[in-house]
Amino acid sequence: MNIDREELVRQAKRGKAEAFAALYEDIYMDLYRFAFYTLKQPQDAEDAVSETVTTAFEKIRTLKKAEAFKSWMFQILVNQCRKKLNRKSRDQELKLEKEPYSETDPSLPLSLREAFGQLSGQERMMIALSVFGGYRSNEIGEQMQLPAATVRSKMSRAYGKLRKFLGEEESK
Incomplete structure (x- = not known):
């Protein structure tokens, strides 16, 4: 049985974890790649994606348009990555920073x-x-x-x- 994305979103909004998992499975690699290249560390990327999925599952009922699922997930991920980058920035201010890139490297x-x-x-x-x-x-x-x-x-x-x-x- 082939269920389209809009139907999966409707089911996920009714609390069906399997439907949400199917939606997530379709975009997982895009989410991970984005987080990895944004945050530079595999563990940070995994954490950001995990936090994104948890938040999205908790708030799936707030999604207004089924066709916007992917961009909605990316928006949540962008916010998670921003939080992590801000936290890292604050932490780095407390430590000695590495020497930045120079043209003579x-x-x-x-x-x-x-x-x-x-x-x-x-x-x-x-x-x-x-x-x-x-x-x-x-x-x-x-x-x-x-x-x-x-x-x-x-x-x-x-x-x-x-x-x-x-x-x-x-x-x-």
């Missing part, structure tokens, strides 16, 4: 994962939403409460940083 070029880790939390979140969530700048802006033009310019700068970290020349 002899270990260049970095791998893509390492380069991604050099971006700010906001930059990682924007690019991850675009790459792993498939969101456009206006949708990312809505989720991050920023104008779409700001998202586009920040993402452009972030992609430029990635190219620089990876040792690729900017083509003009």
